[in-house]
Amino acid sequence: MDPGTAKPKQIFRIATAHGVSRPAAAIACIVLLGLVLLPTFAGRNLIQDLIFLFYMLALAQCWNLLAGYAGLISVGQQAFVGLGGYVLFALTLVAGLNPLLAIPVAGIVSAALALPTALIVFRLRGAYFAIGTWVVAEVYRLGFAQVKALGGGTGTSLTPSVTASVPGIEWIKTLLDVRTPAARDIASYWLALALVVGTLAFVYFLLRSRQGLALGAIRDREAAAASLGVDITSIKLAVYVATATMTGMIGALIYLQKARISPDAAFSVLDWTAYVIFITVIGGIGTIEGPIIGAVVFYLMQRYLADFGAWYLILLGTLGILVMLLAPRGLWGLLSRRYDLTLFPTRRRLETEPDE
Amino acid sequence: MLLEIAGLRKSFGAIVVADDLDLTIAHSEAVGIIGPNGAGKTTLFNLIAGGLSPSAGRMRFDGRDLAGLPPQGRCRAGIGRTHQIPQPFENLTVFENLLVGAVHGRRKSEREAAQACGEILAQLGLLKRANVLAGSLTLLERKRLEMARALASAPRLLLLDEIAGGLTEGECAELVATIGEIRKSGVAILWIEHVVHALFAVIDRLVVLNFGRKIAEGPPKEVMQRPDVHQIYIGIEA
Numbered sequence: 030m031d032p033g034t035a036k037p038k039q040i041f042r043i044a045t046a047h048g049v050s051r052p053a054a055a056i057a058c059i060v061l062l063g064l065v066l067l068p069t070f071a072g073r074n075l076i077q078d079l080i081f082l083f084y085m086l087a088l089a090q091c092w093n094l095l096a097g098y099a100g101l102i103s104v105g106q107q108a109f110v111g112l113g114g115y116v117l118f119a120l121t122l123v124a125g126l127n128p129l130l131a132i133p134v135a136g137i138v139s140a141a142l143a144l145p146t147a148l149i150v151f152r153l154r155g156a157y158f159a160i161g162t163w164v165v166a167e168v169y170r171l172g173f174a175q176v177k178a179l180g181g182g183t184g185t186s187l188t189p190s191v192t193a194s195v196p197g198i199e200w201i202k203t204l205l206d207v208r209t210p211a212a213r214d215i216a217s218y219w220l221a222l223a224l225v226v227g228t229l230a231f232v233y234f235l236l237r238s239r240q241g242l243a244l245g246a247i248r249d250r251e252a253a254a255a256s257l258g259v260d261i262t263s264i265k266l267a268v269y270v271a272t273a274t275m276t277g278m279i280g281a282l283i284y285l286q287k288a289r290i291s292p293d294a295a296f297s298v299l300d301w302t303a304y305v306i307f308i309t310v311i312g313g314i315g316t317i318e319g320p321i322i323g324a325v326v327f328y329l330m331q332r333y334l335a336d337f338g339a340w341y342l343i344l345l346g347t348l349g350i351l352v353m354l355l356a357p358r359g360l361w362g363l364l365s366r367r368y369d370l371t372l373f374p375t376r377r378r379l380e381t382e383p384d385e
Numbered sequence: 386m387l388l389e390i391a392g393l394r395k396s397f398g399a400i401v402v403a404d405d406l407d408l409t410i411a412h413s414e415a416v417g418i419i420g421p422n423g424a425g426k427t428t429l430f431n432l433i434a435g436g437l438s439p440s441a442g443r444m445r446f447d448g449r450d451l452a453g454l455p456p457q458g459r460c461r462a463g464i465g466r467t468h469q470i471p472q473p474f475e476n477l478t479v480f481e482n483l484l485v486g487a488v489h490g491r492r493k494s495e496r497e498a499a500q501a502c503g504e505i506l507a508q509l510g511l512l513k514r515a516n517v518l519a520g521s522l523t524l525l526e527r528k529r530l531e532m533a534r535a536l537a538s539a540p541r542l543l544l545l546d547e548i549a550g551g552l553t554e555g556e557c558a559e560l561v562a563t564i565g566e567i568r569k570s571g572v573a574i575l576w577i578e579h580v581v582h583a584l585f586a587v588i589d590r591l592v593v594l595n596f597g598r599k600i601a602e603g604p605p606k607e608v609m610q611r612p613d614v615h616q617i618y619i620g621i622e623a
Contacts, residue, residue, distance in 0.1 A: 041503025043484075043495055239488050239495060242477075246485045249474035255456040256434055256466050258490030258538055315476070377495060379480040379503055379515040 040382040045237060045374070053372055064222055068215040069205060076211075076218050080286060082328045083221035087228040087279045088301065089308040089320035091272040094232055096306075097315035098244040099268040100251060102155070104302050105162025108146070108169045109139045109273045111295035113280025115173050118290050121191045123178055128195050132220070132281045139277025143270045151266065163298065170296035184291025192288050217286040224282060228275055229373075232317055235271075236375045240264055245375075248315055307345060311352045313359025317373040322361045386445075387412045387542055387573050388433070393442035395425075395432060395597075402428040403439070404597040410542065415574040417584040417605065420594035421617055426577045427469060429594070430544050433575075434466045435459040447541070460490045465540025469547045469577075471527035473534075475520030479511055482519050482530060483537040490538025502537055509533045509563060525556050532563070542573045549580040561586045581609075593617070 068076055088106070096102045113135040120131040150161040174182040192213055201212040235241050243264055246254035255261050280301075284290045294300070304327065312323025330348075334341045356363050364370060388410040395403040402425040410416050420426050431437040433444065435456035444451040446462055454462065465486075474482050480502060487498035506512045509529045514522065519530060528548055535543060545564070549557050561583050568574055568587060578584040584591075584605075591605040593614050600617075601608045608614055 039503065039507065041500050043499035242481065242485055242495070243489055245477050245481065246474045249476050250472045252436060252456075253468065253472035253474070254485065254489075256436070256460055257486040257534060258457045258460040258492075259485065260455075260457050260489070376478065376516075377481055377484060378478075379499065379506070381503065381512075 042380045042382065044378045044380050045376070053374075057372075061226065065219070068201075068218055073211050073214060076214050078328065078332065080214070080218050080221045081331075082324055083218075083225040084279050084283050085304065085308060085327060086320060086324035087221075087225040088276060088305045089312070089324055090225075090228045090232050090317070091275050091279075092302070092305045093309045093314060093317075093320050094235070094244075094268055095272045097309065097319075098236075098248045099265045100247060101265060101269060102159045103150075103162040104159045104298060104306070105150075105164070105166035106272075106276050106305065107296045107298050107301035108162070108166035109143070109276035110280035110283065110301040111166075111169060111173065111292070112139050112142060113277035113282075114284030114290050114295045115176075115179060116277070117281035117284055118179055118185065118187065121187065121194075122185070128191060128285050129220075132278050132285070135281035136274040136278040139280075140270050140274040143273030146273075147266055147269050151262070151269075166296055166298065170292045173295070174292040180291070182292060184289065184294070186290075187285070187288040192285070195285070214286075217282065220282055221286075224275075224279055228279075229317070231271075231275070233373050233375070236317065236373075240267070241375060242377070244268070307349050311349060311359055313361035313365075316359075316361055316365070317375075318365065318371075319359045319361040321372075322364075323359065326360065386410070387414070387447055388575075389443075389445040390433075391443045393429075393432060393444065394440045395428060395437060396440050402597045403432060403442075406442070406597075406599055408592065408599070410573050410575060412541070413568070413571045413573050414590070415568050415576065415588045417588035417591045418575065418577045418594060419579070419581065419584070419591065419618070423596075424594040425597040426594055427546055428597075430466060430546055430575075430577065433459075434464055434544060457489070460486075460538050460540075461492070463539070463541035464544065465490075465535035465538050465542070466544040467528075467531035467535050467546055467548055469550070471524075471531045473519035473522065473527055473530050475518065477519060478516050479519050479522070479530060479533075480506065480515040482534050486534045486537035487539075498537070501539075505533050505536050508566065509536075510559075525552060528552070528560070529563075532567075536567065536572075540572060542575065543567065545574060545576040545578070547577055547579060549578055549583040557583050 092106055116135040116138045117128065117131045120126040120134060121128050146165055150158055150165060153161040173179065179185055193209060195216045198212045198216050201215050202209065236244065243254065243259040246259055247261060247264065251261060284295065308323035308327045309320050311326060312321065313319025330345060334344060352359060386409050390406060390408040393403050393406040418426050428437065432439050435454060446464060449462065451459060474485065483502040483505060484495060484498055487493055487502050488495055506515050509532060511526065511529055511533055514526060522530060532548065549560055552560065557580060564574065564587050576584060576588065588605060590603065591608045592599060593601040593608060595617055601611055601614050
């Protein structure tokens with residue numbers, strides 16, 4: 030470099046959300062609009078299936094953020110699903126609160142309990158952390174089994190007056206000309222859709238923020254991230270509390286829809302963590318798109334293979350193992366690498382002016 | 386003094402990896418460290434950068450006691466480091482790797498940090514690779530990225546851990562030139578290196594470690610002439 034030639038100083042700029050994003054955003058809006066309007070013409074079975082798909086996807090996005098980015102391999106997220114469900118039951122049955130209000134309160138209670146839980150489990154690392162979170166979830170289960178007002182070990186049901194008190198049900202009945210049970214499903218469907226879109230938006234905007242940059246670094250190399258100024262413990266704690274909040278709200282919604290809760294079902298490691306891990310891993314951990322693909326695959330398998338009983342679980346396990354061995358980055362990893370795809374662009378590009 | 390280390394000791398059970406070490410580095414000084422494998426060189430870096438905490442002793446950086454300060458705090462205080470085996474964030478781009486240091490190490494916004502990151506990438510010859518994934522870089526590029534990323538956090542002391550190892554003569558000469566430039570910009574350098582001629586092209590002072598102890602310190606040429614140092618080094622310089 031010769032200082033005498035007075036080369037013009039290069040100007041560098043940062044650019045995010047590049048290229049593919051515009052058509053992708055348009056398609057996303059159309060899909061979203063279609064999903065919002067779906068209850069006007071779709072049958073009740075499809076609506077119920079989609080509620081299931083939405084909440085599994087929302088749970089998987091939370092777990093993906095936790096394990097795929099923050100490196101917190103929790104197998105105890107059922108603690109917050111169950112907690113959210115039980116808080117909803119307590120608030121509506123005992124305190125007489127409207128279910129719609131009970132959902133955000135369930136999120137707040139989950140956040141409040143996630144903090145002391147983190148104080149315990151954050152002392153553990155790796156596999157010990159995983160086991161620790163599971164143990165904590167079992168403590169939650171045993172704790173709620175003692176609460177007589179909520180049915181103890183056998184559980185309890187929401188009264189029809191509670192389930193019918195979700196605002197908008199009457200409106201849905203007259204507007205779409207359906208009976209109360211169908212109107213309830215449609216209300217739950219819209220709530221589930223709102224929650225899954227909210228979760229996706231939260232994860233997406235988080236990953237585009239400076240904390241998201243740090244999460245990418247933590248995902249790849251934790252020690253190196255610390256030596257570059259990343260405050261790992263704070264970010265992990267924030268992610269743990271945020272995902273607990275969302276998981277609690279999803280749990281509340283799941284049990285509002287089911288209208289029946291018991292400790293064994295609400296704190297089930299199989300339903301709320303093992304399936305969620307399956308979805309995330311086969312779809313592609315550490316990406317936003319992965320859990321979406323995974324949730325669709327899981328839903329299709331559940332829909333068409335669940336009748337095979339034990340064989341269904343064996344098949345699920347085999348598929349999981351095959352994907353881990355043959356495509357460790359998941360199905361989305363295969364697709365995105367081959368076709369260079371991104372649905373949720375979070376990359377930051379360096380651009381140079383004047384461009385050479 | 387920029388860095389003052391006094392009576393630093395670290396042991397893992399019966400194994401002592403840092404034994405009563407004293408070391409000072411002035412502002413914009415360049416100090417080299419040599420010593421056989423297992424002499425405790427990288428351990429010393431981990432102690433300074435905060436990855437390990439000492440069993441005893443005191444460290445001050447720019448007058449501030451480092452005790453209890455975690456790695457991210459030391460980075461923000463102005464201690465940057467590279468790793469002997471490069472540790473890139475493979476699924477982030479080269480530019481994003483630098484952004485991590487600039488945004489979290491210097492507490493700047495991404496927008497503000499872009500200019501400095503671009504300039505560092507240009508200085509280290511990585512500009513053309515700015516938007517590729519760090520996982521796709523060659524060894525030389527990874528070593529450059531280690532340095533670029535540390536520089537993005539605007540360190541006042543840069544810890545270089547065997548940055549010249551495994552490079553060809555030409556690559557090594559380029560790297561030495563770059564380190565010389567960094568030094569001229571006022572950054573103090575503490576450099577562990579087996580490639581002695583690369584080290585000697587930059588440093589003012591040499592420290593020799595063996596079994597966690599400092600066995601010699603002084604002007605590079607003089608230190609290398611001492612018989613005890615020569616004895617330890619006979620196998621390495623070959």
